[in-house]
Amino acid sequence: MQPNTLRKDFLKASLFAALSMFTVPLGTFLFTEHAQANRDRVYTASLEASMDEARLPVDQRQSQSAFLAANPPSTACGLDDPRFADYRAMVCAEYSELWQYHLVDQIAKASLIGGALVLLAIFGIGALAFFNRRAQYLSLVTGWTLLRITSALQVATQGAMLVWLSFWFTAFFFESYYLKLILIAAVIAGAAVLHAIVGIFKRAPPAAPISGRFVTEEEAPQLWAHLRRCAEHLKTAPPQHLVAGIDANFFVTESPLTVGDRPSRGRLLYVSLPLLRVLDRAEADAVLVHELAHFRGGDTASSARLGPKLVEFDHYCALMVRGGATIVVYHVMYLYRLMFELALRRDSREREFRADRVASQVISARAIAQSLVKVAAYSTYRAQIERQLFEQDSRHDGAIGIAGRVAAGLAPYASSSQFVDSMKTANVPHPFDSHPPLVDRMRNVGHVITEQEFGPIVTSVPVEGWISDIQVAAAIEAELWAEYERMFAAAHENSLAYRFLPATDEERAVVLRYFPDTSFALDRGERFAIGYAGVHLPGSDELVSWDDVADLQYEDGMGADVLSVRFSKHSERSPKLQKVKLRGISKRRQEFKETLGRYWHRHRTMRQSIPR
Numbered sequence: 001m002q003p004n005t006l007r008k009d010f011l012k013a014s015l016f017a018a019l020s021m022f023t024v025p026l027g028t029f030l031f032t033e034h035a036q037a038n039r040d041r042v043y044t045a046s047l048e049a050s051m052d053e054a055r056l057p058v059d060q061r062q063s064q065s066a067f068l069a070a071n072p073p074s075t076a077c078g079l080d081d082p083r084f085a086d087y088r089a090m091v092c093a094e095y096s097e098l099w100q101y102h103l104v105d106q107i108a109k110a111s112l113i114g115g116a117l118v119l120l121a122i123f124g125i126g127a128l129a130f131f132n133r134r135a136q137y138l139s140l141v142t143g144w145t146l147l148r149i150t151s152a153l154q155v156a157t158q159g160a161m162l163v164w165l166s167f168w169f170t171a172f173f174f175e176s177y178y179l180k181l182i183l184i185a186a187v188i189a190g191a192a193v194l195h196a197i198v199g200i201f202k203r204a205p206p207a208a209p210i211s212g213r214f215v216t217e218e219e220a221p222q223l224w225a226h227l228r229r230c231a232e233h234l235k236t237a238p239p240q241h242l243v244a245g246i247d248a249n250f251f252v253t254e255s256p257l258t259v260g261d262r263p264s265r266g267r268l269l270y271v272s273l274p275l276l277r278v279l280d281r282a283e284a285d286a287v288l289v290h291e292l293a294h295f296r297g298g299d300t301a302s303s304a305r306l307g308p309k310l311v312e313f314d315h316y317c318a319l320m321v322r323g324g325a326t327i328v329v330y331h332v333m334y335l336y337r338l339m340f341e342l343a344l345r346r347d348s349r350e351r352e353f354r355a356d357r358v359a360s361q362v363i364s365a366r367a368i369a370q371s372l373v374k375v376a377a378y379s380t381y382r383a384q385i386e387r388q389l390f391e392q393d394s395r396h397d398g399a400i401g402i403a404g405r406v407a408a409g410l411a412p413y414a415s416s417s418q419f420v421d422s423m424k425t426a427n428v429p430h431p432f433d434s435h436p437p438l439v440d441r442m443r444n445v446g447h448v449i450t451e452q453e454f455g456p457i458v459t460s461v462p463v464e465g466w467i468s469d470i471q472v473a474a475a476i477e478a479e480l481w482a483e484y485e486r487m488f489a490a491a492h493e494n495s496l497a498y499r500f501l502p503a504t505d506e507e508r509a510v511v512l513r514y515f516p517d518t519s520f521a522l523d524r525g526e527r528f529a530i531g532y533a534g535v536h537l538p539g540s541d542e543l544v545s546w547d548d549v550a551d552l553q554y555e556d557g558m559g560a561d562v563l564s565v566r567f568s569k570h571s572e573r574s575p576k577l578q579k580v581k582l583r584g585i586s587k588r589r590q591e592f593k594e595t596l597g598r599y600w601h602r603h604r605t606m607r608q609s610i611p612r
Contacts, residue, residue, distance in 0.1 A: 010338060017335040020328035021119060024158040025111035028165060032105035035172055036074035039098050043073040043091055077102035104164055111157050118150050118332065126339030133302045136343060140309050143336050148200050148316060151329035155196040158328060159189025192325035199323070204315035209258035211484065212245030212270060213476045220470045227269065230289055233362065236296035239269040244470060246274055246403070246480045248379040252291045254304040267295060273467065273477050274403065278378055278410070280462035283371040286363040293358040299351045313337065349436045353444045365447035370457050373423070373449055376438050377458045380422050381413045382406045386488070395496065395510065396489040403481050414458035420451045498602050499609040502532075515602055520592050523584035528592070530599050537565075537580055546603035548573060554593055561585050563596075 047068060051061050073091040076084065077099055092098045125146070129139040166185035171177045217224045224242065231238035239252065243259050250271055257264045269291060276284055294300050317337060320330040359368040385405050389396070413419055423438070442448045449457065467473055497514035500507040515532040522528060522538055529536035534545040548571035553564040560583040567573045585592055 010342075013331065013335045013338050016331040017119065017122075020331040021115035021154070022112060024161050024328075025108045025115065028104060028161045029108035029112060031165065031169065031172075032101045032108060035168070036098070036101045036105065038172075039101065040072040040074050043098070044068050047073075074098060074102060100164075100168070104161070107157065108161065111154075111161075114150075115154075118146070119335075121146060122332070122336045122339070126336050126343070129340050129343035130346065133298070133347070136302070136340075136347070137305055137309075139343075140306060140313070140340060143340070144309060144313050147329075147333050147336060151320070151326075151333065152193070152196045152200065154329050154332070155326055156193045159192055159325070163189050188325050192323060195323040196320070196326050196329065199316050199319040199326075202315075202319065204311045207257070207311070209260060210243075210245070210270070211247065211480055212243040212259050213472075213480070214259060214262065214264075215242045215244050215470060215472065215476075219472045222469045223466055226285075226466075227288065227292070230285075230362070231292055231295070234289070234292055234296045234358070236292060237267065239292075239295070240266040241268040243268060243270045244273050244473065244476050245270060246477060246484060247272055248275060248375070248382055250275070250287050250291050252294050252300050254295075254300040255307045267300070271466075273470070273473050274382075274406070275375055275378060276465055276467040276470075276473075277407075278374050278458075278462065279371055279465060280460075281464050281466060282363060282367040283374065283462075284466050286359045286368040287371050287375070289362045290355045290359040290368065293355040294351065296358075297351065297354060299355075352436055352441065356441055356445050360445040360447070365445040368445055369442045369447040369449050372438055372441055373454055373457050376423060377414060377419070377454070378406070378410065381410050384413075385409065389488070390492055390495065392492070393496070393499070395493055396485075399482075400485045400488065402485060402488070403477070411459045414455045419458075420454060423451070423454055498605040501606060501610065515599060518595055518599075520585060520588060520595075522582060526583075528580075528582065528585075530595055532599060532602060535596075535599075537578075538582075544573075546600065547571075549600070552596065552600055554596075556589070557581075559583075561589060 048065065051064060071079070071084070071087070076088045077092040079088055092102065122143070125139050125143045128142075129136045163182065163185045166182045167177050170181070215223075220242065227242070228238045241259075241264055243264075247270075250269075252267065252269050254267055257268065259268075269288075271288075275287075279287065313333070314337070317330055317333050320326040320333065356368055382402075386402065389400060389402070389405075425437075436444075439448070470476075493510060494514055496507075497511050500511050502508040502511045511532050517529065517531040519527050519529045526538035527536070528538055531543075534543045534548075536543060544565070548567050549565060550568040550571075551566040553566070555562045555564070560581045563580045563582060565578045565580060567576045567578070582592070
């Protein structure tokens, strides 16, 4: 991510956080200030008229007028002096109009001050994450604790203000109130508060398992012995688990993981079998030492401590985005998360540079630089092949042969004109961290490979590599590639279901597999049918084609939900807006919304996919 982009994101996040924190309290404060000033004039005029009617002596009248000028009615709510008890009871009785204005005014002020303090705390706690790893952990724990408490308070406070305003705003300016508006505001506020509180205690879903297989010492004795020697040289403990897979990266971790269907705890080293086939032993050693250096540097232990907290934080942020009105707290949380991510990225960059330097010292600078070029080239080309296969407009039947395609095409790709340009922006993929650009990493170890050398390095065939020592490598690759291609084909077929018109029986079969005709029962024997071609509205057998629909709006209702269907300009339907009552849908409301939204999204995606 470029510095200018980061700066824009940070400024945008700060603006949205400030707006979400201050808009409702500031609007409430301005309203109560205006309302109190207005009531002061009205009450003062009424009291002065009462004095005129009572025909008080001039000196007594002047004294009381001076008192009113010094103590307007709105200030009486804050006067605790017993001498003003009668005055306070007269103009600011408990639960009276002025009493409410004063109370809400104080709450709004407190909310504004509290919001400012929270933002200052976010900047302070976020800055703490830039010091060191211990400070990072302290920053995250403190920030997460502070934000989940303040987020619930913010939602509750702002919700209460909006409910109060839904009555008093119209009552003050129009001398009337609207019960439906108050109920809507109360329902939205109550749902938001409940969502925010429940979200705090809602556990994040377990992490997806990584694709790979454990490799025992009996299955790779020399590699295990070599890893122990390297770890001893680095003065760190060796990995407890060795996992081989087909992903285009190497990594180490101490976080709990599930590999396939087996849980794993402790130090784990993941090696890429396809990459071990293109790296010679020295290049592979440089990569392995680089990964083991992360153990020595405490990088994996730090990530293992931070990981669960970050998962909780990100899960709560995602819940706040989906919670409707709770999005106001998401912006505040995102501001802190962005600051913390900047700190993590800076730390990750330094970790990679340090591990590269260790590898260059233990093995060689040339070996680590060449390994970086090969890994980046393989990853870039494989991603290109998979993208081309995914964009294909026909189903993949049988074996796709991704591994063979990449192996056969890597050398020609490395000799092509587009290769050097793609390598200029290439990066080394990693599942947990953001790695620095390739050129910066080569400069860091003091061995920069020229563009002219990229091709020969990538096309060179390893004389000897570690892949031959992993006795089960071929079996693991065959199993994992078959599993990967099954998932790839299923994901590709799913994407085709979104892209097909359909124009043929075969295409129609694919679309119907993912978008079958679906019907929802309503009250009075009515039904709402949804299909890939359109919908049948309740009480009508006529198909409403998706091509005739311009927009859909769903409204939750107290008696019946309402779906507003806006027809496109070219449609011959009249009127152009039709409101459909969905009586009895409440029990399947969420399912109906998701189904309707998915089919509508499919149609729009399909139309965008078809060349015009």
